[in-house]
Amino acid sequence: MIPREFEYHAPTTIPDALGLLKQFGDEAKLLAGGHSLLPMMKLRFAQPGHLIDLGRIRELKGIREEGGALRIGAMTTENELIWSKLLQDKCPLLVEGARLISDPQVRYKGTIGGDISHGDPGNDHPALMLVLGASFVLKASTGERVVAAEGFFVGSFATLLQPGEIMTEIRIPVPAPGTGYCYSKLKRKVGDFATAAAAVTLRMKGETVQEVAIALTNVGASVLRARAAEDSLRGKAMNDASIAEAARLAMRICDPAADQRGDAEYKTAMAGEMTQRALRTARSRATR
Amino acid sequence: MARRHAVSFKLNGKAVDVVVEPRELLIHSLREKLQHTGPHIGCETSHCGACTVDLNGMSVKSCTVLTVQCQGAEMLTIEGFEQSGALHALQEGFTQEHGLQCGYCTPGMITRAYRLLKENPSPSEEEIRYWMAGNLCRCTGYQNIVKAVQYAAKKMSSSRT
Secondary structure (H helix, E strand, C coil), X not given: CCCCCCEEECCCCHHHHHHHHHHHHHHEEEECCCCCHHHHHHCCCCCCCEEEEXXXXXXXXXXXXECCEEEEECCCEHHHHHHCHHHXXXXXXXXXXXXXXXXXXXXXXXXXXHHHHHCCCCCCHHHHHHHHCCEEEEEECCEEEEEECCCCEEECCEECXXXXXXXXXXXXXXXXXXXXXEEEEECCCCCCCCCEEEEEEEEEECCEEEEEEEEEECCCCCCEECHHHHHHHCCCECCHHHHHHHXXXXXXXXXXXXXXXECHHHHHHHHHHHHHHHHHHHHHHCCC | CCCCEEEEEEECCEEEEEEECCCCEHHHHHHHHCCCCCCCCCCCCCCCCCCEEEECCEEEEHHHCEHHHHCCCEEECHHHCXXXXXXXXXXXXXXXXXXXXXXXXXXXXXXXXXXXXXXCCCCCHHHHHHHCCCCCCCCCCCHHHXXXXXXXXXXXXXXXX
16 A cells, blocks of 8 residues: 655745645645555555655744633644643643544654644544634635634535645643643544534533533544534533433534444444533533 | 655664665564564554563564554564573573464564563562453453563562562
């Protein structure tokens, strides 16, 4: 399994990478960790004429806190997310999510920016980004813009990232202390994509739900935000009945494609189950 | 034909050079150009881990890395484990605990376990299973692979103290 011929470029700065992207246009693809793109190139589903490797651009790496937000370089790997003391302290949901992605070897190479930009509904970071209220820095040779995760994922393998743009940074507002969280993911085996998964962030005030966000992985053309389920929970006590009702509302927006992981009915049921589990765990972790 | 690249890196402590097309996968350079046939081709789809090598302190599947990405890298394969006739603790562990039957997955298993023990010198059984999950074995049922890694962890920690 050998990719079609291509030319390889390894720029060391963002302006150089943007210059190459402009020069080669449609012929170019950006290489991040390569664990989605290279398999597609080996199967010749992707046949770029020019591969621009972002792996040697230092400013695309690293995790820091600035102005109440966590700023994560787009080329930061899943393994680096997992071992980050800053994230373990301030945003453990991201660590929990990264630990459930693929397998150890893939996590040494796979990057947060690649996972988000790819637009695969099976990728896990989109749901995490939605419930964390993240935004993304997209750079082009003409300037940069910051776009919210909400609305970024427009369909299967389709995002707001435009040709000529590079995602350089992920910004996550530091979750308030005491925020409950959970990423509950069902997968058939290590390395597989989710059959269904649910991400939750939750703030409680006493026994009342103050704020809640729920997003679902791999049960639609792109990540789904379960708004009706959130609305049903907000401002009320959380109990078995309200959790079951939220799961029912989450299942109503699911539209999964049947594949070897199961038929649409099964996947939808599993999305409901993952929602219930994520809500229960988030509640147990939230400060009252 | 696409422009060829001269790529230099350190393989098991020795400087090596290869000339490759950009599309050449690392596993092919290692096996066909550098005669390092320890890393095996199992699935060629980054699932099985038989081609695992240690690249700049990371366990990676060499079927899903381009050789051109390895300029200046430090690389370790199973060929670099034995030192002047003495087996590495992991090689000894896999022998003593019967951590293999057909042996096809073993170079990848040992190379992966090496990095695991660097990062976590005394892992629990659960941690070994979690951090070795990128390597598949069709023979052993994994029990003795876990024991082999535990054997090596114990031996390596006692030789440190």
